[in-house]
Amino acid sequence: MLATLATLTALALGAPQQTDTTLPVRSGARLEVENFGGEIAVKTWSRSAVRVTASHSSRDRIEIGASDAGLHVKAEGHRGPPHVVDYEITAPAWMALNLSGVYTDITVEGAQGEITAETVHGEVKVSGGSGNVSLKSVQGAVTLEKARGRIDLYSVNEEIKASDVSGDLTAETVNGDITLRQIESSNTEANTVNGDITYDGTIKDGGRYRFATHGGSLRVSVPEKANVAVSVSTFNGEFNSCFPVQLTGKAKHRFNFTIGSGSARLELESFDGDIKICRPGAVSKEE
Amino acid sequence: MNDQWTDRLSEYLDDDLSSAEVTALEAHLAACASCRATLDELRRVVARARALDDRPPATDLWPGIATGIGLAPGAHPVVSLGQRRARRRLSFTVPELAAAAIALAMLSGGAARLLLRGSKAGPMATTATPAPMPMLVNAGAPGTNARYAAAVADLERALEQGRGRLDTATVRVIEKNLSIIDRAIREAQSALAADPGNAYLNLHLAEQMRRKLELLRRANALAGARS
Numbered sequence: 001m002l003a004t005l006a007t008l009t010a011l012a013l014g015a016p017q018q019t020d021t022t023l024p025v026r027s028g029a030r031l032e033v034e035n036f037g038g039e040i041a042v043k044t045w046s047r048s049a050v051r052v053t054a055s056h057s058s059r060d061r062i063e064i065g066a067s068d069a070g071l072h073v074k075a076e077g078h079r080g081p082p083h084v085v086d087y088e089i090t091a092p093a094w095m096a097l098n099l100s101g102v103y104t105d106i107t108v109e110g111a112q113g114e115i116t117a118e119t120v121h122g123e124v125k126v127s128g129g130s131g132n133v134s135l136k137s138v139q140g141a142v143t144l145e146k147a148r149g150r151i152d153l154y155s156v157n158e159e160i161k162a163s164d165v166s167g168d169l170t171a172e173t174v175n176g177d178i179t180l181r182q183i184e185s186s187n188t189e190a191n192t193v194n195g196d197i198t199y200d201g202t203i204k205d206g207g208r209y210r211f212a213t214h215g216g217s218l219r220v221s222v223p224e225k226a227n228v229a230v231s232v233s234t235f236n237g238e239f240n241s242c243f244p245v246q247l248t249g250k251a252k253h254r255f256n257f258t259i260g261s262g263s264a265r266l267e268l269e270s271f272d273g274d275i276k277i278c279r280p281g282a283v284s285k286e287e
Numbered sequence: 288m289n290d291q292w293t294d295r296l297s298e299y300l301d302d303d304l305s306s307a308e309v310t311a312l313e314a315h316l317a318a319c320a321s322c323r324a325t326l327d328e329l330r331r332v333v334a335r336a337r338a339l340d341d342r343p344p345a346t347d348l349w350p351g352i353a354t355g356i357g358l359a360p361g362a363h364p365v366v367s368l369g370q371r372r373a374r375r376r377l378s379f380t381v382p383e384l385a386a387a388a389i390a391l392a393m394l395s396g397g398a399a400r401l402l403l404r405g406s407k408a409g410p411m412a413t414t415a416t417p418a419p420m421p422m423l424v425n426a427g428a429p430g431t432n433a434r435y436a437a438a439v440a441d442l443e444r445a446l447e448q449g450r451g452r453l454d455t456a457t458v459r460v461i462e463k464n465l466s467i468i469d470r471a472i473r474e475a476q477s478a479l480a481a482d483p484g485n486a487y488l489n490l491h492l493a494e495q496m497r498r499k500l501e502l503l504r505r506a507n508a509l510a511g512a513r514s
Contacts, residue, residue, distance in 0.1 A: 120457060120509065138509070139460045156502065157460045174464040174502065193498065194467050214471040214495065231327060233487040235478050251324040254487055267331070271475065271491055 019062040022051040029070035030096040031089070036075070037103035038084040044093040044110035044128075056085040070095075093128075105140070114149075123158075141176070159195065177216070185209075186264075192216060196273070200283045203228050207264040217273035220266070221280040227260030230277070233269045242278035292319075296326050321484075328486035435496060442503035449510030461506045468502065471495045 025031075025048055033040050038056075050071055054062045060082040065072040073089070075082035091097070096114040099106050106117045111128040115135070118124075123140040126133070129147040134154075136142070141158040144151065148166040159176035162169065166184035171191075178190045183201025189210045190197050196216040203209065203226040211218050217237070222228065232239050232255040245257045268275050276283075292315050298304050299312055316323050450458060475492035482488060 138457065138505075156464050156505075174498065175467050191494070193464075193471050193495065212491075212494065214474070214491070231331075233491075235488065235491075251320045253482075253485065254324050256324075256327065269487065269491065271471070271478075 015058045017056055017058040017060075019052065019054040019056065021053075021062075021064060022049050023064065023066060023071060024049045025071060025092065025095065026068070027094070029068075030098060031070055031091050032072045032098040033087060033089065033100070034072075034074040035085055035087060035099075035101040035104045036081050038101070038105075039086045040089070040099050040101060040104060040106045041087065042089045042091055042097060042099065042108045042111065044095075044112070045090050046093070048092055050092070050095070051090040053088045054085055057083040059083065060085060096131075115147075142173075160190075198283060200280055203264050203266060205261075205263045209264070210267040210269075212267070212269040213273060214271045215273065216270065218268050218270050218275045219283045220268060220275075220277050221283045222259065222266070222277050223280055225260070226264065227262060228264040228266050229256070229258045229262035230266045230268065231256050232275055233267075234271065234273070234275055236272045237270050237274040240274065240276045242276070242282055245277075292316075292322060293325065296322070296329055299326070300329060325484075325486050328490065331490075435500075438500060439503065442500065442507060445507050446503060446510065449507060452510045453506075457509065461502065464502060465499065468495055468499045472499065 059078040060075045062075050075085045093112040099117045101119045103121045104119045105122040106119055106124045108126040114131040115129040115133045118136045121139045124135045124137050125143045127145050131149045133147050133149055134152040136154040138156045142153050142155045143161045145163045151167055151169045153160045153171040155173040157175045160171045160173050160178045163181040168187040169185050170189050171178045173192045175194045177195040178192055178197045181200045186204040186207035191212040194215045197211045197213050198219045200221045205227050235253055247255045247257050292312050472495045479488045
């Protein structure tokens, strides 16, 4: 009975099939991959070629379009949208990546170029990237490490994590925590409605930093030699500092203080949660 | 906060006060924490506004206009972008602060980037979404501004029409998160009702309202991408 069911299912979905193709690419080419359901996993190598391996139904066909601009990879279903396709792609480290999916998990390891990765239901996990790095998911966590450039991280219903990242950084979610560690940035903004925000990174002279949440807490590091004007706003929360600060401009729900010359600006806002500043390395959510 | 100097803070920022007025205002600021905080908020709004890009139009319309008004092609009797940016003056009275804040929130930061940059082929492409209109909203006004409410209603109506193109899991996620934002909006409104002059609460409410619009736009873009 089970064997019969398996056979019928295989007939309905088509037999599993593997596509494995390697194509040369020119310097500066971009790789675009579209998927509906499944996975896009990109690794890198030093060759000027892209290898695409795809596990898919025999009813689906993998199409790889090549042009001077780069490669475009997608699946075509026999009738209607394609079934689940799991891509394992190896690309040159320098190659710009544009990856998108619907029910798709996206992972990238070792990339050194621009990355755009967007999915609706699925996680986005990237290690590497430079220039514009934009990672988005509606229902899925977004994780980035070892990237530099202009970073844009977005989720709706899950958490965002970034570590070992340098450059301008924006992180936004509605229902999830935002954890930013080992950040070297002079321009960082993170906000969530229902979640905590942790920032452990630099406060550079002249930099701008803004962290805002409605229903969560903030934990932010301020290095000892920082020159920063800090404004703290909270409606129901409390403010704590791991080191002494001299409050100025104290009004209901709001505090200001300046450390050093105050050339950088740090805005901390939590409607309903506590706000705490500590030294780098001493910031953790559990505190 | 509603003292005689409150409405002069914008002029103070614009260097439009006489030296005697500046001296008097600065003396007042030294003793008025609330006014200092309000001044600080005004500075933040102005700074954010100044940080906005002056984006050039997708197509340069000037050659056609120049021809139409009888100017030689190549003549540019208009000030440069840099000059305009330098001249840009942003004045807000305190009652306008929230209005300015929400208008900026809608046009700047993540919202503007996501709407203006969009994506080429991704599932979150915003091609089905109308461009944002600058809206002036007093975030603290009862019932909020009619244009904001109309924009939300339009997007909700469009989403309802496109709902069939979204799977139930996506609909559930969007509804859940809209409800989280709605709760934040209600809480901010309630807090603001008790403390109407609180600039932080005004800005916070504006931020939550902006987020609701953005999520609705994204949801509509998703529905559009699936059609």
